[in-house]
Amino acid sequence: MFENRVLVVGDVMLDRHVHGHVRRISPEAPVPVVGLLGEVSTPGGAGNVAAGLAALGCDVALAGLIGPDVEGEALREALAAKGVAGPGLVERPGLATVSKTRILSEAHQQLLRLDRDGDRAAYAAFEDDLLAHALPMVGDASAVVLADYEKGVITPKVARAVIAECRRLGVPCVVDPKKVDFSPYAGATVVTPNQLEAERTAGRPLPDDDEAGRAAEELLSALGTDAMLITRGPQGMTLALPGAVHHVPSRTRDVADVTGAGDTVVAVMAACLGDGWPVLDACRLANTAAGIAVGRPGAYVVQAGELRAAWGGLSPKILDADAAARLLAEARRRGRRVVFTNGCFDILHAGHLSCLEGAKRLGDILVVGLNSDASVRELKGPSRPVIRQDDRAGLLAGLACVDVVVVFDDPTPIALIEAFEPDVLAKGGDYAIEDIVGADLVMARGGRVVAIPLVPGRSTTSILERRAG
Known part of the structure; x- marks a missing residue:
């Protein structure tokens, strides 16, 4: 700067x-x-x-x-x-x-x-x-x-x-x-x-x-x-x-x-x-x-x-990967527990909020890896995302339970997990622990991996289907 x-x-x-x-x-x-x-x-x-x-x-x-x-x-x-x-x-x-x-x-x-x-x-x-x-x-x-x-x-x-x-x-x-x-x-x-x-x-x-x-x-x-x-x-x-x-x-x-x-x-x-x-x-x-x-x-x-x-008017919670890695390394040195989760968070809803609040309760600092627009299109198809990445990042940063937001382009957040070395990896959904991306890395360092149950009937897909109907 x-x-x-x-x-x-x-x-x-x-x-x-x-x-x-x-x-x-x-x-x-x-x-x-x-x-x-x-x-x-x-x-x-x-x-x-x-x-x-x-x-x-x-x-x-x-x-x-x-x-x-x-x-x-x-x-x-x-x-x-x-x-x-x-x-x-x-x-x-x-x-x-x-x-x-x-x-x-x-x-x-x-x-x-x-x-x-x-x-x-x-x-x-x-x-x-x-x-x-x-x-x-x-x-x-x-x-x-x-x-x-x-x-x-x-x-x-x-x-x-x-x-x-x-x-x-x-x-x-x-x-x-x-x-x-x-x-x-x-x-x-x-x-x-x-x-x-x-x-x-x-x-x-x-x-x-x-x-x-x-x-x-x-x-x-x-x-x-x-x-x-x-x-x-x-x-x-x-x-x-x-x-x-x-x-x-x-x-x-x-x-x-x-x-x-x-x-x-x-x-x-x-x-x-x-x-x-x-x-x-x-x-x-x-x-x-x-x-x-x-x-x-x-x-x-x-x-x-x-x-x-x-x-420039953006939330200070929205960081690039390098800045986030420095912040989290310092936080860990100070004895704070880092929790990482990720997702597209396209049309933020109550199910997302429940998962994020549950993830925050697992530690001191909650980091959210957010799929970029290009990454969402690759995963969800050309009609997605509904909400562009800057707006999705801003909405997440506005939540009290979220401390850091990092946008990533890859299909999975594995590079962020390697760089951030979280103490806890949390993911919403009915995943088996071994199927969560990065679980092996986190557990190999002695960390925890947690699957947070979804709120029934709350998903971006169901919201879009109701609108289409």
Whole structure:
């Protein structure tokens, strides 16, 4: 979607998610005993912003500080897995790599979080070392992000130096702030506080559009930025530009997890500004991306394909096979159970809905493989489908029980089953388990195959026959 180069400077950290099952309470203390099932490490903080940019197609450079420890090495590996090189990661003795470890139950409830924040003063002591790595990279960037999580990396000196270099070279600079005092961000292209951060800095509540607009204008004037963007969760976004305030309504329908939504916003804003988009258009695309991100569990990294589709008016649930495979692989690493089913779903009816809801009850994420128009014609004849594939995909995506829709051209979904590696394969109808396409693959990996009974008298064929009669 984007092909520019973006530099991210900020507090990098390692996010660990430890998954386990809870079956009993410890006899030693009134706490749950967690049986370890798996652990996932992902980039956090500025690293998550960098991962988001890489997923949008950007060439990403990342500058930050880490310690000479196992967490730092794990962070390098996690960044590489997301397509982010880390030549700007400065490793210094005496530093502890910032990390957050979340203990989660099978139901994905957070039981405990362990933070290793490091020493802010120790990090600040290496501000000159960080600038020596970061400033030479500004000239090669189309845009720069300052990702400040108040862990000690983005000192006032670092913020002012990076912003000044961006101004000198004409490179857009997007700031994700955490400081109460925004003055070190003066002169940036756009600063993107969330509502709580904006209220804390403005010194008053911002309960509605008018108050948010006034605060954004005040901050814009005080800091001399090109724009001020306040992200307000379900109330959308408020953007102040010189002489104008715009309120962009939220595009979120179902919220699964707001973690990382701010990272998504700054990543998309930087990618857009680096491509020369007007700030208001960049804000609107960032708003669309945030709506996708909060609809997924965890700090979800929005993919270019799904953002492109959502920007074009399609549901973000409709993905191509590659994007879906990445999403599902990440979901499995987080301990979520993936269910796959497939069909033509031509004239969606109550029988379809019953099967889909039954399939969703078998796991956490339901993926529907949808036969394309060409595939349906091959299977059903030249008079089918009645409903074209984009409309069928949109109807399926509108169902609460469906999480992902992937259209495929082949007569069978075997290629999708191989790529997605579902934990459960479900199929509606009176099939013998061994006759369900892909059953052997799923069972060979230890998965389940389930035939869901049909609702009597409910089928597309019977609907068409009644119409013809």
